[in-house]
Amino acid sequence: MATIIPEGDAIRRAVKWVSAELNHDPSKPVQKLVNEAVLRFDLSPKDAEFLSSFYGKKDGSASAAH
Numbered sequence: 001m002a003t004i005i006p007e008g009d010a011i012r013r014a015v016k017w018v019s020a021e022l023n024h025d026p027s028k029p030v031q032k033l034v035n036e037a038v039l040r041f042d043l044s045p046k047d048a049e050f051l052s053s054f055y056g057k058k059d060g061s062a063s064a065a066h
Contacts, residue, residue: 014041014051030055 014037
């Protein structure tokens with residue numbers, strides 16, 4: 001099943017940025033990167049929720065423990 005990404009250039013750039021940061025340093029806290037991306041790309045509350053959910057699902061083991 002494919003993940004549906006909301007339309008909008010800012011959210012696409014935010015996903016690419018967070019992914020690049022995690023590829024560069026996988027030990028970085030995902031939620032901190034998501035919060036930074038929300039500010040950096042001026043995301044709407046809906047986009048911020050999507051981004052948090054998107055990376056929360058990818059990092060299920062860490063988010064369940066915290």
